[in-house]
Amino acid sequence: MKGCIRFLLSLLPEQVQSRTTAISAALLSVPAFLLILDCSDPLANPKIQQARQSVPELHRSGFDQFVLNNCHGCHGLQGGGDGPLNSSGRFDIPNLSQPEQYRHGATVPEIRNSIEFGVEGGRTGMQGYQNIPAEHIENIARYIHWLQNP
Numbered sequence: 001m002k003g004c005i006r007f008l009l010s011l012l013p014e015q016v017q018s019r020t021t022a023i024s025a026a027l028l029s030v031p032a033f034l035l036i037l038d039c040s041d042p043l044a045n046p047k048i049q050q051a052r053q054s055v056p057e058l059h060r061s062g063f064d065q066f067v068l069n070n071c072h073g074c075h076g077l078q079g080g081g082d083g084p085l086n087s088s089g090r091f092d093i094p095n096l097s098q099p100e101q102y103r104h105g106a107t108v109p110e111i112r113n114s115i116e117f118g119v120e121g122g123r124t125g126m127q128g129y130q131n132i133p134a135e136h137i138e139n140i141a142r143y144i145h146w147l148q149n150p
């Protein structure tokens with residue numbers, strides 16, 4: 001009997017140790033998972049979150065699609081044409097917050113058209129986005145139109 005208890009006790013530290021390892025591995029995987037989530041979801045980026053706060057509720061789904069389709073990469077979050085992909089200034093991008101700068105029309109239907117079919121012309125870096133569902137294009141166009149008069 002005594003020998004049996006001693007035997008069980010000798011097992012204990014190892015079990016405690018392996019359980020601790022399992023628990024800490026599980027706990028460590030939580031921040032690792034959050035990190036992966038943060039990297040794959042551009043909307044989780046704090047700078048983008050902050051910009052989103054200043055967009056009215058009505059235009060947030062348009063803002064989200066603008067970001068998820070990487071329009072802000074060239075156009076910038078406020079449409080200034082100052083996105084990271086244009087840091088060298090190699091694209092000649094109109095400021096979408098200034099209606100008079102548009103070359104292909106500044107109304108919602110015209111903007112929708114520019115997004116879906118891209119724009120013609122020598123200066124273009126703007127492809128057509130026929131892969132984006134019509135409903136999302138509509139919301140993006142309304143978000144861009146709102147930028148003209150926020």
Ligand code: HEC
Nearest residue numbers: 069071074091092094102103104105114121123124125126
């Ligand atoms: C690679 C850079 C780039 C990306 C990404 C990009 N654009 Fe553009 N976009 C441009 C450039 C450059 C022009 C101006 C082209 C011209 O006038 O020749 C433009 C023009 C436009 C126009 C027309 C403005 C006008 O002059 O009438 C709209 C609207 C627009 N983009 C919306 C979008 C949206 C929405 C997205 C994302 C779905 C997007 N763009 C992604 C570079 C980009």
